[in-house]
Amino acid sequence: MSLYTAIEPEQAEACADGGASVPLWRQEGAEPFVKIENVTKKFGDFTAVDNVSLNIYKNELFCLLGGSGSGKSTLLRMLAGFETATSGRILIDGVDTSGIQPWKRPVNMMFQSYALFPHLTVTENVAFGLRREGVSRSETKQRVAQMLDMVQMGHLGKRKPNQLSGGQRQRIALARSLIKRPKLLLLDEPLGALDKKLREETQFELINLQYELGVTFVVVTHDQEEAMTLATRIGVMNQGQIVQTAEPHEVYEYPNSRFVAEFVGSVNLFEGKVVEKAPGSVRIDSRDAGTTLSNNHGIDCAANQVVNVAVRPEKISISHEDPEQRDNCVRGKIEDVAYMGSLSLFRVRLDNGFEVRVTKPNLMRAAAERFTWDDLVYLSWDEDSSVVLTS
Amino acid sequence: MPITKNRLGAALALSVSVTSGAALADESKVLNIYNWSDYIAPEAIEAFSEKTGIEVNYDVYDSNEVLEAKLMSGGTGYDLVVPAGAFLERHVQADIYLEVDQSRLSNYDNLDQVMLEKVARYDAGNEHSVPYAWGTIGLGYNVDQVRERLGDTPVDSLDLVFNPDVAAKLADCGIAMLDSPAEVVSMALNYLGLDPNSEKKGDLKKAEAMLQSVRPHIKYFSSSKYISDLANGEICLAVGYNGDVLQAQGRAEEAGQGVNVGYSIPSEGTLVWFDVMAIPADAPHPDAAHKFIDFVLQGDTAAGISNYVYYAVPNVAAMPLLDEEVSSNPGIYPSEDVKAKLFTQNAHTPKFDRILNRSWSNTKTGR
Amino acid sequence: MSIIAESVRLTGPTLRALILERLGQIKCxxxxxxxxxxxxxxxxxxIPFLVVFKISLAETAIAIPPYTSLFEFDLEEALLEISINLGNYRYLFEDDxxxxxxxxxxxxxxxxxxFTLLIGFPMAYLIARSHGTTRTLLLSLVILPFWTSFLLRVYAWMGILQKNGIVNDFLMSIGLIDTPLTILQTDIAVYIGIVYTYLPFMVLPLYTALEKLDGALLEAAQDLGCKPAQTFFLITLPLSLPGVVAGCLLVFIPAVGEFVIPALLGGSDTLMIGRVLWDEFFLSRDWPMASAVATVMLIVLVLPIMLIRNNAEKQGEAA
Structure with missing residues (x-):
């Protein structure tokens, strides 16, 4: 099964990435697999999920990204049926799920703690869902063996969960949640309990598995890197609301709000006032930067409106000579240098005291131009590299 | 073993005499009494303390068995205890009492000679004990309920409990039996015309068979529960101690629920029991104990106790001082011809005790 | 039965060596x-058990204490005489x-x-699933009865169950029965008394086991297709089994030797070993026999339980 199922010929041709088709969520009028309509969930006075509407398409690996208390887990639990929406409705594969008990939903969940049954062996854990479905013993045995092989755990079937390492448990939990071939798999922080190296490896395995099985995944995570790597699309959540839904690079390059810009990756934010506005460009006078900043994206703002200009550290070039640019150029002194192997991070204090972070890839071992503490440097970026945020 | 014990004893005695020399004077002004609950007039203790300056520590128990278990373990620290006759007999054999020095009891002549002779069956020559009170085991009954079921059948017969035909008629309103194997079996033997103190296996078998035949009609066996149950009408007949039944009578009157309790002494003759005062061999204050015994033997003290607890005292000097209500109550002081038919129950050998208790357990559990 | 053995002597040097060796170990x-x-x-x-066991091997005597001594030491002839009476145990097995x-x-x-388990489990479950002050309140309600005397509470049940007690009054007032039921002095009253008295001993270990139970496991089971009842029998019950076993032992063991409840609430025909023990001790004044009954009760009770526990531990290790 291919990741992108419904291909419309003309769009496929129009697509620039060699051979791949246009994903469903970019297509007008495509039927979503999961339809969340104006869902609100309240616990007493606390609104955990606030009027969320969201479409998730077949074969997506959708990430709900947010900090703790952002409502992402509650949304996931409503998909699983463990919580009931206070208002609004959720449709899965065209069926309104309200009133459908968790055990009757074509949905499975992989729990953050894995929730492996400690009194059952690995095999029994994985077989659990099938036994409840009334699948015959022989078929269960065969499917469990197959599933264990797929997650490379075939040799550990007789062990109990407490005899497994964290990574092994994660695989068993995954195997158990996939054994019933759910239409929708919900994963709550699937990699949260693993160490960094294992997490990176597992990320790709998860993507491959999802691609092979063609199951729609909804992943909840607080880790923006994880979301970036895994997701076809990311829904960034804050205070019960989805603040931006977009593909990973869009979320990173074109955050739609100060919150998203700060939450996803690292960013320099310069506050300023709109001084010139033309179709397709804008000039901002920023006290933070001590100069005027310009941007060539069309944005919807009024003259004199206070906005934030967001510039990612890696978009800024650093030089000893003045690039003699009218806008988007500031001067400062290097206060701190952090050598991080693949790149170096500089903290530059501007003349007005504002701090800017800049990263520079270490392309060669001995770079021609070296930057070190107390160097006076010029920081500059293209009109194209910044984002103007009105909210 | 004996050597070590004596040495240890000597060492202890030495240490006591060294450390407590100063306190010795006050020590002799103390008396530790262990008696049945509700078995003395409170004024008697006050009067004794006032008269002699001796401070009385008064503890109570509610069964001979508890008293015996304590005495048999030794080292109770009590100066005066009040066991029942059959227990006294065994205790004298075990040599756990001091001899009572009758020459120090100025009021000893107040004691009823007939009663002293009966007690002598437990304690030869009355050497270790002085009788305290006595009573009978008889029938406590709910006057109205029994009349309703038995009509004019006389209620002063053990037929009420030992004849299955009669007992069956009372089963629905509840019959209670003392949970005291030696006493009840003794009465059963007497009812069957056998020696109440027989230790013959065959006799015991007959008594057991008779008791088994009435077992289905008996609601429970208990030595204390029947008091409140008689008073509130939960049961209508109890084989019990006279004082307890009279207590139930008093409670029923107080409650005013229309329950009317009577007591009768069986015409077949019944068991008489005695409680006696005795001084444990290791009593710390035997002198004070003697003084207290002598005080109880005073006619006015004895009468005060009898008036208060509704039990008979074996004290001739007390007779004229009794309340009319007490002295004229045949349940407390029976007439001479009834008295003539009373018999005592003596201690059994350990071997017979075991057979008796097993037989009793079988009867109770209906096995 | 009488066994004559030579006296055992610990001489000075060996004794000292033994003590030093022990001290060396204790240092760690x-x-x-x-x-x-x-x-x-x-x-x-x-040690108390050994004392009881020792008495069970003696014979009754009319003395203080009322049994014979096992050891007689003759100093002059250096002779230790041990007399052991196994007759009590023989009698125990001969008399059915x-x-x-x-x-x-x-x-x-x-x-x-x-029945304690049947009532205690839902209680423990409810407490374990409740939160904050509700949980504290419910837990203290479970423990509250301990604040009054056990004897007093059993007496209260006599008042509740008797012929003109609360239960009968209530049943008659709603017209369910015409004549009062006899509950007191039956085995049913004994069951009620034991279940009531020992309920906290069941609820507390069950609560501890259930409280530790991860709610995610129950959700996982539902997620994999379990209805609530299935979830209970497949997950909740097996995982709370240690609590169930602990609770059952805490109720069963003292209930076997229970004396007060059958004595106060039960009928005279309620035959229980605690009562037999009392009779042997107080009525027959046969301390050795009473000790033999107690010893056998302890062995009969404790041995199987220790075996079960050992077995369970081994299984736990093997898994």
């Missing part, structure tokens, strides 16, 4: 730590009265334990 702090519970067991369980008493006690204890 770890021994000291292990020895604390060991000491506790020795002082409060093992004791067997009947043991079996009936076990039956009453088992039935009571079953």
């Amino acid at each position: 702090g770890r021994y000291a730590v292990i020895s604390i519970p060991g000491l506790w067991l020795a002082v409060f369980f093992f 009265f004791y067997l009947a008493a043991y079996l009936n006690s076990a039956k009453i204890a088992a039935i009571s334990t079953f």
Whole structure:
């Protein structure tokens, strides 16, 4: 099964990435697999999920990204049926799920703690869902063996969960949640309990598995890197609301709000006032930067409106000579240098005291131009590299 | 073993005499009494303390068995205890009492000679004990309920409990039996015309068979529960101690629920029991104990106790001082011809005790 | 039966060597730590048990204490005379009265334990699933009865169950029965008494086990297709099994030897080993026989339980 199922010929041709088709969520009028309509969930006075509407398409690996208390887990639990929406409705594969008990939903969940049954062996854990479905013993045995092989755990079937390492448990939990071939798999922080190296490896395995099985995944995570790597699309959540839904690079390059810009990756934010506005460009006078900043994206703002200009550290070039640019150029002194192997991070204090972070890839071992503490440097970026945020 | 014990004893005695020399004077002004609950007039203790300056520590128990278990373990620290006759007999054999020095009891002549002779069956020559009170085991009954079921059948017969035909008629309103194997079996033997103190296996078998035949009609066996149950009408007949039944009578009157309790002494003759005062061999204050015994033997003290607890005292000097209500109550002081038919129950050998208790357990559990 | 043995003598030097060796071991702090519970067991369980066992091998005597001594030491001839009387144990097995008493006690204890579990489990479950102040309140309600005397509470049940007691009054007032039911002085009253008295001992270990139960496991089971009842039997029950076992033992063991409840609430025909023990001790004044009954009760009760526990531990290790 291919990741992108419904291909419309003309769009496929129009697509620039060699051979791949246009994903469903970019297509007008495509039927979503999961339809969340104006869902609100309240616990007493606390609104955990606030009027969320969201479409998730077949074969997506959708990430709900947010900090703790952002409502992402509650949304996931409503998909699983463990919580009931206070208002609004959720449709899965065209069926309104309200009133459908968790055990009757074509949905499975992989729990953050894995929730492996400690009194059952690995095999029994994985077989659990099938036994409840009334699948015959022989078929269960065969499917469990197959599933264990797929997650490379075939040799550990007789062990109990407490005899497994964290990574092994994660695989068993995954195997158990996939054994019933759910239409929708919900994963709550699937990699949260693993160490960094294992997490990176597992990320790709998860993507491959999802691609092979063609199951729609909804992943909840607080880790923006994880979301970036895994997701076809990311829904960034804050205070019960989805603040931006977009593909990973869009979320990173074109955050739609100060919150998203700060939450996803690292960013320099310069506050300023709109001084010139033309179709397709804008000039901002920023006290933070001590100069005027310009941007060539069309944005919807009024003259004199206070906005934030967001510039990612890696978009800024650093030089000893003045690039003699009218806008988007500031001067400062290097206060701190952090050598991080693949790149170096500089903290530059501007003349007005504002701090800017800049990263520079270490392309060669001995770079021609070296930057070190107390160097006076010029920081500059293209009109194209910044984002103007009105909210 | 004996050597070590004596040495240890000597060492202890030495240490006591060294450390407590100063306190010795006050020590002799103390008396530790262990008696049945509700078995003395409170004024008697006050009067004794006032008269002699001796401070009385008064503890109570509610069964001979508890008293015996304590005495048999030794080292109770009590100066005066009040066991029942059959227990006294065994205790004298075990040599756990001091001899009572009758020459120090100025009021000893107040004691009823007939009663002293009966007690002598437990304690030869009355050497270790002085009788305290006595009573009978008889029938406590709910006057109205029994009349309703038995009509004019006389209620002063053990037929009420030992004849299955009669007992069956009372089963629905509840019959209670003392949970005291030696006493009840003794009465059963007497009812069957056998020696109440027989230790013959065959006799015991007959008594057991008779008791088994009435077992289905008996609601429970208990030595204390029947008091409140008689008073509130939960049961209508109890084989019990006279004082307890009279207590139930008093409670029923107080409650005013229309329950009317009577007591009768069986015409077949019944068991008489005695409680006696005795001084444990290791009593710390035997002198004070003697003084207290002598005080109880005073006619006015004895009468005060009898008036208060509704039990008979074996004290001739007390007779004229009794309340009319007490002295004229045949349940407390029976007439001479009834008295003539009373018999005592003596201690059994350990071997017979075991057979008796097993037989009793079988009867109770209906096995 | 009488066995004559030569006196055993510990001479000075060997004794000193032994003590020094022991002290050397105790130096290691770890021994000291292990020895604390060991000491506790020795002082409060093992030594009293040995005393009882010793008495069970003696014969009754009319003396203080009312049994014979096992050891007679003749200093002049250096002769230690040991007389052991096994007659009590022989009698115990010859007379089927004791067997009947043991079996009936076990039956009453088992039935009571079953009902305690049946009532205690939902209670513990509810408490474990409640939160904050509600949980604290419910827990203290479970413990609250301990604030009054056990005896008083059993007496209260006499008032509740008697002929003109609350239960009968209520049932008659709603017209369910015409004549009062006889509950007091029956086995049913004994069951009620035991279940009531020992309920906290069941609820507390169950609560501890259920409280530890991860809610995610229950959700996982539902997620994989379990209805609530299935979830209970496949997940909740097996995982709370240690609590169930602990609770059942805490109820069963004391219930077997229970004396007060059958004495106050039960009928005279309620045959239980605690009552037999009382009779042997107080009525027959046969301390050795009473000790033999107690010893056998302890062995019959404790041995199987230790075997079960050992077995469970082994299984736990193997898994």
